[in-house]
Structures are given as C-alpha cells and as structure tokens.
Amino acid sequence: MTRVRIDLNISLDGFASGAPTSENPMGEDWERLTAAYVATRTFRERVFGDTSGAGSTGIDDSYAAAYFEGVGAEIMGAGMFGFHSFPDDPDWQGWWGDEPPFGIPVYVLTHTAPRPPMPMQGGTTFHFRSTAITDVLAEAIDSAGTLDVRVGGGVGTAREFLRAGLVDDLHVAIAPILLGRGGRLWEDLRGLDLTHQVRTEVAESGTTHVTFTR
Amino acid sequence: MTRVRIDLNISLDGFASGAPTSENPMGEDWERLTAAYVATRTFRERVFGDTSGAGSTGIDDSYAAAYFEGVGAEIMGAGMFGFHSFPDDPDWQGWWGDEPPFGIPVYVLTHTAPRPPMPMQGGTTFHFRSTAITDVLAEAIDSAGTLDVRVGGGVGTAREFLRAGLVDDLHVAIAPILLGRGGRLWEDLRGLDLTHQVRTEVAESGTTHVTFTR
Known part of the structure; x- marks a missing residue:
C-alpha cells in the first residue's frame, strides 16, 4: 500500500537549507548538510553514475539505498522546482535540467496560473497544481500505483x-553542524512523536538518523 | 585546570524548557524532557537518595554520573534562581528550598539591586551579581579551585x-520528542561545531547525547 514519505537533511539546529541565493538555490550550506549522504556508495552510483563501488557503505548508505527505493510519484513546492528564482522569465524550466533525476510524475505546488504538463527526458513529467495539498496528494497516490x-x-x-x-x-538525517540560519523544519510540529514511532541511530559519519513511522 | 561546562536536556526541536508557569517554573514539558535522565541510577541516588541500586545503568547513566562529578562553582540566570516568578515578594528565596542540591558557591546573574550572599544548608551559598558575565565567570573560576x-x-x-x-x-541530551514551544537553545550558535569537536551517541532510551568539546 502506498505510503507518504519525506526524507530531509537537516542540521543539529534544525535547518534544512541555508541562505539560498539565485546563484545557489540550495544555499551555501547545502554541501555541509549533505556531505555524508553524497559520500555514500549509493548516492555516488545513483546520482553520479559512479559504478566503481567507491563511497561509504555503513549506516548512511543503508538510508541512502532506502531513499532510492519504491517511490512512484513525487510532490514538491514551487521553490524546489525553481519558480521563485526567475519569476519574470516565462521560459524558465526550473533547476532540474533536461533530464531530471526523478523518472516519475512530479507534482509541483504553485499558486500561479497552472502550466500544461511538462514531459522531460528520462521519464519525469512535471505537473503543476494550485489545488489543495490533499487533492494533489490523492492524485499523486493514484499515479504511484503500489x-x-x-x-x-x-x-x-x-x-x-x-x-x-x-x-x-x-x-531526517541530522548533520552534526550548527547553521544558525535557513529554513527550519521543526516549527509547529509538537506531538509528531505521539502519532509516530521514533527511532534514532548514529552513523559512522556522526550523522544522526531519526525516523518517524506510523 | 578548570573547564566551563554546560549540560542541558532538550527536545529534538531544540527546546530546553516548555511553557513555564508560576506554578511550574520548569514548564509542563519538563518531565518528558528529563524522563530518561531522572530514570538513571545515578540521578535516583544523587537526587532522590535512593541507594537501592534501582534505575537505568546504560549510556544515559554514564552521562548522569559525569554530570555530578567535579563541579566547584555554578552560575545561573535570574529565572533559574526564581527571581522572575514572584518579583514583588522581597522575602522570596527562589525555587531551591532550604537545602539546595548544589553544595557549592552559586552565582546568580541579576539585573536588580544586588543582595548580600545567601548561605543555605548543605554548603550552597548564593551570590548575586549584576556585573558582566566574563567578570562573574572569573570569580566563579577562582572559587572553583581545580x-x-x-x-x-x-x-x-x-x-x-x-x-x-x-x-x-x-x-545536550536530546529527547526524541517534539515540543514546539519553550526556550530554544539553538539560536545564533552557527559555527559552534567549528570551534568544538562534536561527538554523538544514542542511549538505550532513545536519547541522543551530543557533546561539544574544545
């Protein structure tokens, strides 16, 4: 049965992104936030196409492998797609290039006038939706199949x-760093630990992996 | 050589206290924040006087034991002493009772008119200081000896x-709970991981212990 998943890299002080700019949409702290993840064998193989077997193979890698398994549809905000970066350019197609790494339907939440679907190389099709998130989720669940x-x-x-x-x-993969700025994950989420089971383990890299499961 | 130490219990979302009231100065979330700590054998023995040997004896207990070792002087804010709770009562002597659990000199930071030293049963003497924190620290270091x-x-x-x-x-002992309110530790502490070495481990209770050491 379809489950709804979120995976995030955050700092110990709870920031999931650092000070984004138009040149660097992920923010300049992104490399430090994701260093342990990017160093895994799975990430190197799946994202960089490095089949040499190089990269870390411990606890971080087991979470990286899980990340890439079993996702049939994705939902993202307008900022993650790239809408906010060049708002006055109607030809701007977002940050993800000609062949986005998803290979599945991607639903982009937007408050601007919907665009038609945008099929890309590699199996990704962007769909733009300005309806309620519950409606978008229902559509994504439908297209994700099992x-x-x-x-x-x-x-x-x-x-x-x-x-x-x-x-x-x-x-959440919590890097042992303090950023002091950026987008905070932990706002108004009181009680998530009461509706979900929480499990914590520390990887060899010092990254703490916390999972909330219901 | 004297080191300056801080030990705090915080939630996963970084709150070190929850919604204090005049009836409950630590806030109503305090019990959940400190549950794993209070459950240790060391805490039960040192604070409750329970010498039966009951209580947890794993990783949480090793941090609890370290907590009680080797402190020669303490500094606390006016709120922790209790000044803010009954500001109009000149006879109010704070939250700590006739025999506070410190047994050492305690320097209380206050912006109000200094009081004379307040010696208590059990070896605690409260000293009230409205000078700069560096001056108060120098005095505390001096009185801590080695x-x-x-x-x-x-x-x-x-x-x-x-x-x-x-x-x-x-x-910091991070409880696997989300409080969503209270006093945040992680404000404006960017870069503490660059001046200090960070070490992380997870206790049997699910509490994550993170230490910053320089």
Whole structure:
C-alpha cells in the first residue's frame, strides 16, 4: 500500500537549507548538510553514475539505498522546482535540467496560473497544481500505483504535509553542524512523536538518523 | 585546570524548557524532557537518595554520573534562581528550598539591586551579581579551585555564555520528542561545531547525547 514519505537533511539546529541565493538555490550550506549522504556508495552510483563501488557503505548508505527505493510519484513546492528564482522569465524550466533525476510524475505546488504538463527526458513529467495539498496528494497516490509518494521539499512544503497529518514516514538525517540560519523544519510540529514511532541511530559519519513511522 | 561546562536536556526541536508557569517554573514539558535522565541510577541516588541500586545503568547513566562529578562553582540566570516568578515578594528565596542540591558557591546573574550572599544548608551559598558575565565567570573560576564551573541555565543564560565563546564543554541530551514551544537553545550558535569537536551517541532510551568539546 502506498505510503507518504519525506526524507530531509537537516542540521543539529534544525535547518534544512541555508541562505539560498539565485546563484545557489540550495544555499551555501547545502554541501555541509549533505556531505555524508553524497559520500555514500549509493548516492555516488545513483546520482553520479559512479559504478566503481567507491563511497561509504555503513549506516548512511543503508538510508541512502532506502531513499532510492519504491517511490512512484513525487510532490514538491514551487521553490524546489525553481519558480521563485526567475519569476519574470516565462521560459524558465526550473533547476532540474533536461533530464531530471526523478523518472516519475512530479507534482509541483504553485499558486500561479497552472502550466500544461511538462514531459522531460528520462521519464519525469512535471505537473503543476494550485489545488489543495490533499487533492494533489490523492492524485499523486493514484499515479504511484503500489509504490510510495515522496514529498520532496522544500522544507516549508514538507512541514505543511507534516502538520496536516499526511505523512507516514519521515526520515531526517541530522548533520552534526550548527547553521544558525535557513529554513527550519521543526516549527509547529509538537506531538509528531505521539502519532509516530521514533527511532534514532548514529552513523559512522556522526550523522544522526531519526525516523518517524506510523 | 578548570573547564566551563554546560549540560542541558532538550527536545529534538531544540527546546530546553516548555511553557513555564508560576506554578511550574520548569514548564509542563519538563518531565518528558528529563524522563530518561531522572530514570538513571545515578540521578535516583544523587537526587532522590535512593541507594537501592534501582534505575537505568546504560549510556544515559554514564552521562548522569559525569554530570555530578567535579563541579566547584555554578552560575545561573535570574529565572533559574526564581527571581522572575514572584518579583514583588522581597522575602522570596527562589525555587531551591532550604537545602539546595548544589553544595557549592552559586552565582546568580541579576539585573536588580544586588543582595548580600545567601548561605543555605548543605554548603550552597548564593551570590548575586549584576556585573558582566566574563567578570562573574572569573570569580566563579577562582572559587572553583581545580574543579569545573557549570553554567546551569536557563537556556538563555547558557546561550549567552556559548555565544561569547566561554564554554569548553557542552553536553545536550536530546529527547526524541517534539515540543514546539519553550526556550530554544539553538539560536545564533552557527559555527559552534567549528570551534568544538562534536561527538554523538544514542542511549538505550532513545536519547541522543551530543557533546561539544574544545
């Protein structure tokens, strides 16, 4: 049965992104937030196409492998797609390039006039929706078939789904760093530990993996 | 050589206290924040006087034992002493009772007119200081001799010492709960991981212990 999943990299002080700019939409702290994840064998293989077997193979890698398994549709906010970066350019097609790494239907939440679907190389099709998140989720679940739906981000979108009680599995990889700025995950999420089971383990890299499961 | 230490119990979303009231100065979430700590054999013995050997004996207990070792003077904020709770009662002597659990000199930071020293049963003497935190710290270090100085809290006082670069050892015990309110530890502490070494481990209780050491 389809589950609704969120995976985020955050800092110890709870920031999921750092000070984004138009040159660097993920923010300049992104590399430090994701260093342990990017160093895994799975990430190197799946994202960089590195089949040499290089990369870390411990606890971080087991979470990375789980990340890439079983997702049939993705939902993302307008900022993660890239709408906010060049708002005056009607030809701007977002940050994800000609061949986005999803390979599945991606539902982009937007408050601007909907665009027609945008099929890309590699199996990704972007769908733009300005309806309620519950409606978008129902559509994503439908198109995911037996697979899961991931709410990919950004952090504001993730929090919106979490607060609405729509998320079955949240995995946060907490880097042992303090950023002091950026988008906070932990706002108004009091009690998520009461509706979900919480499990924590520390990877060899010092990253703490916390999962909330219901 | 004297080290300056802070130990705090915080939630996963970074709150070190929850919604304090005049009836419950620690806030109603305090019990959940400190449950794993209070359950340790060391805490039961040292605070409750329970010498039966009951209580947890794993990772949480090893941090609890370290907590009680080697502190020669303590610094606390006015709120932790209790000044803010009954500001109009000149006879109010704070939350700590006739025999406070410190047994050492305790320096209380206050912006109100200094009181004379207040010696209590059990070896605690409260000293009230309205000078700069660096001056109070120098005095506390002096009176600690070869032992350490603890900045006991509250969280605002802890953050003030951390931001000023005055803390050698920070230990946070992170309970796997989300409170969504209270006093935040992680404000404006960007880069503490660059001046200190960070170590993380998860206790049997699900509490994550993170230490910053320089």
